[in-house]
Amino acid sequence: MLRAMDGIPDKTLLAIAKAISNNEKLLALVLELDFSYADFVNFKATNHSGGEVTSSGTISMIFTWKETTRREDQVRVLSKALEKVGLVEVVEEYLLVRDVADGSEQPLGESNSASNQAEPVRSSKGNRINHYVSQEQLNKISREFPNENFESFSLKLGIGANQANNILVKHCKDYRKALMEILMAWKNRTSGPCQDLEDYLSASGAEDLIANILYR
Structure with missing residues (x-):
């Protein structure tokens, strides 16, 4: 069970990569994580080596994503992306977080503690000028x-x-x-x-x- 502020351990991320490595929804997930289609093609190509199907490309992709994502944002961002492309079962298996208020387990998108941690940071900056950037x-x-x-x-x-x-x-x-x-x-x-x-x-x-x- 994870705490959102701790980020995603490498062992958990490796298990997720292997679970989704050749899933038909992998392209949608790659794009949701802000990689390009060309990146997807490169990652997918390395999932096949010597006639064998491997997870190496997906592992490379997801660890590249981790390196560019703040530790405290990792569980939220990956959970949201997985849920959006229809891989809720992966969230439920690997990315449940502990709600520090009552000790319950929830997918991060529903965690009260995660949303409460984010709000003070944003409100301390003042009021956002607009919803969509100009x-x-x-x-x-x-x-x-x-x-x-x-x-x-x-x-x-x-x-x-x-x-x-x-x-x-x-x-x-x-x-x-x-x-x-x-x-x-x-x-x-x-x-x-x-x-x-x-x-x-x-x-x-x-x-x-x-x-x-x-x-x-």
């Missing part, structure tokens, strides 16, 4: 985002490393222009929910931009 806000993010975290942030926005680098080269290594293109593509694809963007910024080492740009 182009003006994205422009500010592209100008102020740290270049060294460009690749990890692009991954969260659904753009694989190779594609992100190609976009950067296209803009002559101008990180602001490259990131703006990636941000606008994400906004056009998803409408640009601020909550998701806040999570991505936090996971990519740009937490200082959240209060300055998304809140007032």
Whole structure:
């Protein structure tokens, strides 16, 4: 049984990867975790070696995701993604969390303690300006985002490393222009929910931009 704040242990994550490695819903899950279709193809290809079906590609994918996700967010994000693509049984088997208030077990999406832990952090920043991010806000993010975290942030926005680098080269290594293109593509694809963007910024080492740009 897990505590959300502790993150997902490697042993549990390995078991999850093996359980879903060749599931027909794997593509939907990969996209839900903000990888690209090209990433899925690469991960899936390594699930087959020497004529044998393995889990190595899925294991690589899910541990790559873990490396770019804050420890306290891991159970919530993965539980939500699994539930959304119809893999509730995986959540129930591996990702039940302890409700610290009453000691009960619940899927994280229903955990009172998890939601209560998140609220004070957001409310302390003030009031979020809007539900969906504006182009003006994205422009500010592209100008102020740290270049060294460009690749990890692009991954969260659904753009694989190779594609992100190609976009950067296209803009002559101008990180602001490259990131703006990636941000606008994400906004056009998803409408640009601020909550998701806040999570991505936090996971990519740009937490200082959240209060300055998304809140007032």
